[in-house]
Amino acid sequence: MGQDKRPHAANHDAAADTGAWDIVAYLLSGMLLWGGAGWLIDRWLGLRVFLPIGLLFGTGLALYLVYVRYGRAPEPPADQHDGEPNGSSR
Amino acid sequence: MEGTLNAVGYGLAAIGPGIGVGLIFAAYIQGVARQPEARSVLQPIAFLGFALAEALALFGLVLAFVL
Amino acid sequence: MSLVVLAEEGEGYNPPGSGDFKLPPIIDNIEWFTKPYLMALISVGVLVAFFYFAARRPKLVPGRLQFAGEGIYGFVRRDLARDIIGSAEFMKFLPLIFSLFIFIALNNVFGIIPFIQFPTMSLIGFPIALTLIVWIVYNWVGIRRQGPIGYFKNMMFPPGVPSWVYILLAPLELVSTVFVRPLTLSLRLFANMFAGHLLLIVFILGGEYMLLEGEGLVKVLSIGAFAMGIVMTFFELLVQVLQAYIFALLTALYIAGAMSEEH
Numbered sequence: 249m250g251q252d253k254r255p256h257a258a259n260h261d262a263a264a265d266t267g268a269w270d271i272v273a274y275l276l277s278g279m280l281l282w283g284g285a286g287w288l289i290d291r292w293l294g295l296r297v298f299l300p301i302g303l304l305f306g307t308g309l310a311l312y313l314v315y316v317r318y319g320r321a322p323e324p325p326a327d328q329h330d331g332e333p334n335g336s337s338r
Numbered sequence: 339m340e341g342t343l344n345a346v347g348y349g350l351a352a353i354g355p356g357i358g359v360g361l362i363f364a365a366y367i368q369g370v371a372r373q374p375e376a377r378s379v380l381q382p383i384a385f386l387g388f389a390l391a392e393a394l395a396l397f398g399l400v401l402a403f404v405l
Numbered sequence: 406m407s408l409v410v411l412a413e414e415g416e417g418y419n420p421p422g423s424g425d426f427k428l429p430p431i432i433d434n435i436e437w438f439t440k441p442y443l444m445a446l447i448s449v450g451v452l453v454a455f456f457y458f459a460a461r462r463p464k465l466v467p468g469r470l471q472f473a474g475e476g477i478y479g480f481v482r483r484d485l486a487r488d489i490i491g492s493a494e495f496m497k498f499l500p501l502i503f504s505l506f507i508f509i510a511l512n513n514v515f516g517i518i519p520f521i522q523f524p525t526m527s528l529i530g531f532p533i534a535l536t537l538i539v540w541i542v543y544n545w546v547g548i549r550r551q552g553p554i555g556y557f558k559n560m561m562f563p564p565g566v567p568s569w570v571y572i573l574l575a576p577l578e579l580v581s582t583v584f585v586r587p588l589t590l591s592l593r594l595f596a597n598m599f600a601g602h603l604l605l606i607v608f609i610l611g612g613e614y615m616l617l618e619g620e621g622l623v624k625v626l627s628i629g630a631f632a633m634g635i636v637m638t639f640f641e642l643l644v645q646v647l648q649a650y651i652f653a654l655l656t657a658l659y660i661a662g663a664m665s666e667e668h
Contacts, residue, residue, distance in 0.1 A: 267381075272589060273586045274585075275393050276400075277581035278577055278581075280400070280580070280585070299404070307397065314386065316565060316574075319382045321378070321379065
């Protein structure tokens with residue numbers, strides 16, 4: 249599939265990627281976005297059940313996004329020569 | 339002494355994920371220390387595990403404010 | 406939902422709270438000119454003076470001031486800017502990263518210097534202002550480098566996802582990168598400084614209260630509170646410098662990320 253054009257440190261030996269903090273940001277924004285949507289639906293319909301549903305759905309979606317961005321083994325570039333062990337099974 | 343029970347709840351809820359994240363990255367560091375070439379293999383797994391553990395802690399945080 | 410848990414017998418111990426962060430103005434008529442504001446201004450003056458005198462008349466075998474100044478500058482330039490942004494472009498951003506690092510570090514360390522003892526960054530406005538600068542910079546760089554369409558497209562549409570999921574993921578990515586990331590950046594700095602200051606207040610003023618107003622065993626145990634105060638002061642030093650480093654590091658990483666195109 250296409251190359252991931254996402255942030256990486258120019259030098260991979262440098263101190264940690266933005267990975268850990270980006271993951272926290274994804275989880276938080278998933279909860280806030282979809283929890284907020286659930287809360288708005290609650291206000292519109294007068295129920296109380298959509299807020300936790302929205303929170304859970306947002307968390308699940310954010311976890312999926314974390315898997316897509318960070319949880320898959322990175323694909324080796326097409327012109328890599330050395331036998332680096334990789335776990336990508338496509 | 340005043341306060342809300344929410345904050346106490348969040349504090350208790352953050353114990354487990356704190357230990358969990360520590361264990362995950364301890365294992366990652368050990369794995370990379372024993373075999374540095376395994377770094378790119380272990381890193382996605384470490385991040386996934388971190389996300390799962392952290393999700394619970396953030397859940398507690400969000401619920402502490404929401405409820 | 407508020408809950409009064411325990412009523413202390415006797416009067417007087419005020420546990421620390423956010424009221425401890427509202428400092429009175431120094432000049433009576435100017436409401437906003439408080440101690441943190443003054444300390445931030447003084448810190449700018451101190452830093453400018455320090456690095457001016459460190460860089461003046463540089464010698465090949467450096468004197469102490471030049472060595473200190475070069476050490477700090479070299480650390481930021483090598484480990485934070487060049488290693489992360491890459492040797493081609495880091496010079497454009499080095500002033501920003503360096504200034505952020507030393508400004509935040511000095512203002513944080515004000516939290517443990519006697520007679521000052523108030524970390525400027527524990528007032529939410531300061532981290533927000535710095536984060537605003539960083540946010541504008543990395544978004545601007547990303548839009549300039551990848552074009553507005555390309556920047557948002559690369560951000561919001563990760564490869565390798567079945568296409569019907571995109572409509573769910575794209576707003577999540579947008580909110581996360583554009584809104585929540587700077588939020589976590591500022592909140593991390595603010596919360597660390599706020600909590601650290603509160604910890605020091607608890608141990609030191611609590612120890613003082615125990616010493617002066619306690620009876621018997623409590624008076625003796627106040628030495629534990631003061632000991633913890635000393636331990637926490639050193640711990641706070643570590644946290645303060647570390648938080649400055651992390652802020653500068655994440656700034657560099659976000660700028661590098663916004664600039665990177667294909668791999």
